[in-house]
Amino acid sequence: MQKFIVEGGRKLRGEITLQGSKNSSLPIMAAAILCGEECTLRNCPALTDVYAASRILNCVGCRCMFSGNTAVIDSTSLSGTEIPEELMHEMRSSIIFMGAMLGRTGECTVSVPGGCELGPRPIDMHLAAMKKMGVDIRDSGGQIVCRTRKGRAKGTKLSLSFPSVGATENIILCAVTAEGETVINNAAREPEICDLCGFLRACGADIKGDGGSRIVINGREQLHGCDYAIMPDRIAGATYLSMTAAAGGEIILTEACVPEMEPFLNVLEQTGCSIYSRGSRIYLRSGSRLRAVSDRIRTMPHPGFPTDAQAVLMAALAAADGTSVFEENIFDCRYRHTEALVKMGADIQVLGKVAIVRGVQRLHGANVEATDLRGGAAMICAALAAEGTSEITRIEHINRGYEKIEDAVTALGGSIRRA
Ligand code: EPU
Numbered sequence: 001m002q003k004f005i006v007e008g009g010r011k012l013r014g015e016i017t018l019q020g021s022k023n024s025s026l027p028i029m030a031a032a033i034l035c036g037e038e039c040t041l042r043n044c045p046a047l048t049d050v051y052a053a054s055r056i057l058n059c060v061g062c063r064c065m066f067s068g069n070t071a072v073i074d075s076t077s078l079s080g081t082e083i084p085e086e087l088m089h090e091m092r093s094s095i096i097f098m099g100a101m102l103g104r105t106g107e108c109t110v111s112v113p114g115g116c117e118l119g120p121r122p123i124d125m126h127l128a129a130m131k132k133m134g135v136d137i138r139d140s141g142g143q144i145v146c147r148t149r150k151g152r153a154k155g156t157k158l159s160l161s162f163p164s165v166g167a168t169e170n171i172i173l174c175a176v177t178a179e180g181e182t183v184i185n186n187a188a189r190e191p192e193i194c195d196l197c198g199f200l201r202a203c204g205a206d207i208k209g210d211g212g213s214r215i216v217i218n219g220r221e222q223l224h225g226c227d228y229a230i231m232p233d234r235i236a237g238a239t240y241l242s243m244t245a246a247a248g249g250e251i252i253l254t255e256a257c258v259p260e261m262e263p264f265l266n267v268l269e270q271t272g273c274s275i276y277s278r279g280s281r282i283y284l285r286s287g288s289r290l291r292a293v294s295d296r297i298r299t300m301p302h303p304g305f306p307t308d309a310q311a312v313l314m315a316a317l318a319a320a321d322g323t324s325v326f327e328e329n330i331f332d333c334r335y336r337h338t339e340a341l342v343k344m345g346a347d348i349q350v351l352g353k354v355a356i357v358r359g360v361q362r363l364h365g366a367n368v369e370a371t372d373l374r375g376g377a378a379m380i381c382a383a384l385a386a387e388g389t390s391e392i393t394r395i396e397h398i399n400r401g402y403e404k405i406e407d408a409v410t411a412l413g414g415s416i417r418r419a
Helices: 022-035 048-058 084-091 092-105 123-133 166-174 191-202 234-247 258-271 307-317 340-345 373-385 407-410
Strands: 006-008 012-017 039-040 063-067 070-074 107-111 133-138 143-149 157-159 181-187 206-208 214-218 227-229 249-254 274-278 281-285 324-328 348-352 352-360 367-369 389-393 414-419
Touching: 012 039, 012 407, 022 039, 022 070, 022 092, 022 166, 022 191, 022 234, 022 249, 022 348, 039 214, 039 249, 048 063, 048 070, 048 084, 048 092, 063 084, 070 123, 084 092, 092 143, 092 166, 092 373, 123 133, 143 191, 166 191, 166 214, 166 234, 191 206, 191 227, 234 249, 234 258, 234 307, 234 373, 258 281, 258 307, 281 352, 307 324, 307 340, 307 352, 307 373, 340 348, 340 367, 340 389, 373 389, 373 414, 407 414
Parallel strands: 012 249, 039 227, 157 181, 367 389
Antiparallel strands: 006 389, 006 414, 039 070, 063 070, 107 143, 133 143, 181 214, 206 214, 249 281, 274 281, 324 352, 348 352
């Protein structure tokens, strides 16, 4: 079991280039199944979740080769339609392979994706949408067996009860080769949905309205391969900015997606950090001490404040002047990192979906365990700002979403090592 050892108290200073987006790469890798040819994906981050997606592709007969941050996926030789339970359990986003497999072959066998680190994450919306698109779904000994009636799903009008990112992606993946028109009302508007649609359009798909809450897709009989660059990771960006805000210093993020990061940047700016952007560069200089954020920080679907940035910002605000209040509206159980932050000296009270963060003078190092991906990143932020040494275990959670995080922190002058 590896761990990170972090020596706190050093200011961060320097420039880093943002990695490609994890939450775009995973659905785009699934989408590569649909084109039935070779696709080249650039800016694909080297992450354990990306490798888990490539194992799924391999197991259904696709080839997936990595060279640096370029992935070449050839789905010409797709031969299977069943994703074994152990691969489904490796990561939650394995469920988006359902829409892609249905779109390509009209059938698939999957199971409920693994884990429950953020609370219950049902797939009821995914299944209800597939059924409405003419897919027969039955449970066979824990496996979800899906089959379209005529080998091809049927376009239809769908209204989501909540703008679920995964359900929107699954519907898009199934609809791009379905018969006729599919309309998704109350669709998720996250930038990663637009990135997926950008990839699919490059493969010949007919999709309109992504980025808004009504997406219209006209099914095509055949898609083709393409060469596509994945968008930068806005949550990794939020993490490195939060680290610098917490530890003090100055950072330039290059190749960042500035408009997509605005909901986060607008809140971070209220802490007193100076933030400027030009083109795809973001510059941040921290003040001498951070200020608490006076408005309640409510996580909401995009373009609201992103739930994935809640933990890292909380780590920074733990040692700000004043009290900040968070309200987590997306997941039921996304405050598991607070226990570790409290162990490091933070004063945080969790009351249901609200967390009250009373800024303390200084955090101190502690031995803590990463609870989930973003919670683990928050512990690194807090450890860099703290006095003394911290050991963070269970870092396999962090490896799922941050490419060479220790190299990035070291390049900024922070002290972190993997042991
Ligand atoms: N939900 C249902 N039923 C469904 C689907 C979702 O009740 O059928 C609920 C979930 O339980 C949750 C809420 O709806 O409470 C939002 O879930 P959503 O489907 O939008 O999230 P997701 O697709 O499972 C993606 C990201 C998450 C990110 C969320 C919200 C990927 C691979 N994952 O998850 O990213 O937090 O959208 O923006 O894209 C992360 O990167 O750390 C991460 C957790």
